[in-house]
Amino acid sequence: MPGILFLQSDWLEHLGPLYLSAFLKSQGLDAGLVISRSPKKIMAEINRVQPDLLGISLASAGKRSALELLERIKALSQTPVVLGGPHPTFLPETLAHPAVDFIIRGEAEEGLFQLISALKNNSGLENVPGLGWKKEGELKYNPPAKLLENLDRLPFPDRSLYFRYGFFRRLSMRRVIACRGCPFQCRYCFNAPLREYYKGCGKYVRHRSPENIIAELRELKAVSRTINFVDDSFGLDQGLAMELFAQYETEIRLPFIINLRPEQVNEKLARALAKAGCHCAQVGIESGNDQIRGQILGRKISAEQIRAAVKYLKQQGIKVLSYNMLGIPGENLEQGFQTIRLNRELKIDFPRFSIFQPYPGTELGEEIIRKGLARREELWEKFSPSYFRSSPLSSAEISRLSNLQKLFRPAIKFPILEPLLKKLVSLPRNPAFDLVFLASIAAQYRKAANLSVSETMEYGLRNLALYFQ
Numbered sequence: 289m290p291g292i293l294f295l296q297s298d299w300l301e302h303l304g305p306l307y308l309s310a311f312l313k314s315q316g317l318d319a320g321l322v323i324s325r326s327p328k329k330i331m332a333e334i335n336r337v338q339p340d341l342l343g344i345s346l347a348s349a350g351k352r353s354a355l356e357l358l359e360r361i362k363a364l365s366q367t368p369v370v371l372g373g374p375h376p377t378f379l380p381e382t383l384a385h386p387a388v389d390f391i392i393r394g395e396a397e398e399g400l401f402q403l404i405s406a407l408k409n410n411s412g413l414e415n416v417p418g419l420g421w422k423k424e425g426e427l428k429y430n431p432p433a434k435l436l437e438n439l440d441r442l443p444f445p446d447r448s449l450y451f452r453y454g455f456f457r458r459l460s461m462r463r464v465i466a467c468r469g470c471p472f473q474c475r476y477c478f479n480a481p482l483r484e485y486y487k488g489c490g491k492y493v494r495h496r497s498p499e500n501i502i503a504e505l506r507e508l509k510a511v512s513r514t515i516n517f518v519d520d521s522f523g524l525d526q527g528l529a530m531e532l533f534a535q536y537e538t539e540i541r542l543p544f545i546i547n548l549r550p551e552q553v554n555e556k557l558a559r560a561l562a563k564a565g566c567h568c569a570q571v572g573i574e575s576g577n578d579q580i581r582g583q584i585l586g587r588k589i590s591a592e593q594i595r596a597a598v599k600y601l602k603q604q605g606i607k608v609l610s611y612n613m614l615g616i617p618g619e620n621l622e623q624g625f626q627t628i629r630l631n632r633e634l635k636i637d638f639p640r641f642s643i644f645q646p647y648p649g650t651e652l653g654e655e656i657i658r659k660g661l662a663r664r665e666e667l668w669e670k671f672s673p674s675y676f677r678s679s680p681l682s683s684a685e686i687s688r689l690s691n692l693q694k695l696f697r698p699a700i701k702f703p704i705l706e707p708l709l710k711k712l713v714s715l716p717r718n719p720a721f722d723l724v725f726l727a728s729i730a731a732q733y734r735k736a737a738n739l740s741v742s743e744t745m746e747y748g749l750r751n752l753a754l755y756f757q
């Protein structure tokens with residue numbers, strides 16, 4: 289098999305490899321994927337397909353386990369390894385690891401194609417866009433490619449990449465992305481630094497045309513029960529969104545899930561969403577405290593705007609999932625409870641609580657290092673594979689807030705428990721809190737994602753390891 293073999297250890301369908309596979313195949317190269325944590329199984333696959341390159345799509349959360357696995361593979365195989373995705377994009381020093389030969393920062397369709405072509409032809413690597421590589425022990429970083437302006441030119445994600453596994457053939461929810469980039473400045477998010485990285489490389493926020501999205505959805509319609517639009521923020525261009533919803537309503541009509549910034553939601557948008565069949569709108573509350581939300585997190589959205597958005601959506605019968613974070617540096621327990629109370633007041637259908645993670649390259653992540661709240665080298669080692677599990681930061685307040693995150697469900701449901709919970713969260717972390725959390729999430733996940741009971745169980749069991757690693 290000429291081309292790339294993607295290695296993966298979770299049971300999630302990642303759009304990054306799907307897009308890369310489609311692009312490579314459109315250029316006459318091949319791509320395959322193996323899901324395993326066993327070096328023996330992975331080696332058997334490498335020996336079978338003889339790829340030019342091994343690739344991992346890496347978020348910071350998976351960094352530790354991915355590098356450990358690669359060390360073991362590298363002891364057995366000469367095949368070069370490339371990393372892509374958010375972690376190497378924002379922590380390009382990851383290239384220094386002996387098990388890593390290359391990284392590609394940012395969008396990688398063109399870069400990966402050129403890298404494989406260069407390896408095949410034994411030609412120079414200086415012109416491969418976005419590439420990090422090693423020359424006589426020195427780390428070299430090439431400038432990024434110009435951003436692809438017309439996303440309609442990309443082939444649709446190659447869903448067949450995962451089809452060797454029955455689990456993925458049976459998936460009833462398919463992820464689709466309608467736009468790349470986000471123009472906002474949230475201080476905990478990777479979008480502002482990514483925009484900076486791409487400065488001078490073209491327009492950062494780009495939309496696919498409604499016709500192009502509908503054409504992809506027509507192909508997915510027969511094999512999906514729910515569509516999940518994973519765009520960072522869907523309503524950026526309301527004109528395009530309205531056009532898409534109108535076509536969706538006549539042609540696709542599958543229940544769908546969507547991410548929206550609260551201030552973008554108005555009555556007209558909510559009505560169009562409901563008509564098109566929106567099953568669940570996911571909105572970021574993040575914090576119920578105005579100062580934490582506005583100043584620390586950099587989300588210039590008032591509590592009133594959040595209230596109005598939820599009201600419009602609920603008036604149209606759309607279920608609302610809220611994203612919330614606890615354990616934000618500077619946050620105290622009372623402010624954490626404000627987030628709980630806002631979710632309760634708004635009767636959020638699926639409140640989702642994670643623990644704040646200072647991701648590399650983000651403004652807040654860098655500020656934490658500058659202020660000495662964590663040491664850079666240690667921080668990335670301490671990320672847990674799931675932002676639902678623990679904080680890489682340590683302080684008594686963060687420990688209380690992390691416990692409160694585990695108990696979010698009873699905290700929202702039973703206001704009378706507040707005095708008791710304030711005492712409970714001061715206890716050392718314990719497995720009972722984890723159990724309450726996992727039960728709370730499992731209960732809402734099925735309904736939020738419109739899955740069957742058996743699919744939820746299979747999905748949960750396959751990915752439970754991510755939480756406990």
Ligand code: B12
Pocket residue numbers: 298300301302303304305307308342343344345346347348349350370371372373374375378391392394395396397400463465476477478479518519520647648673674675676
């Ligand atoms: C959909 C989504 C999910 C889905 C699907 C997982 C996935 N990664 O596809 C779910 C809900 C499961 C999920 C889970 C998590 N996610 Co998430 N997720 C996203 C989201 C919104 C879209 C990803 C996407 O599909 N993008 C579209 C594709 C086309 O872009 P892409 O993935 O970036 O791929 C391009 C390049 O990165 C590159 N590339 C990607 N992979 C590879 C591999 C190789 C070898 C190469 C060379 C290049 C390359 O080329 C691709 C094409 O140009 C992003 C935000 C975003 N806008 O990217 C967050 C995001 C990736 N998630 C994030 C986080 C924190 C998580 C979790 C840790 C949360 C948790 N539950 O604990 C988990 C980790 C799971 C995991 N193992 O990745 C963070 C990562 C931050 C960081 N520094 O790591 C992001 C950036 C959100 C944010 N704003 O902070 N996520």
Ligand code: SF4
Pocket residue numbers: 470471472473474477478479480520521549
């Ligand atoms: S709106 Fe969402 S995706 Fe955009 S910068 Fe803020 S957190 Fe990031």
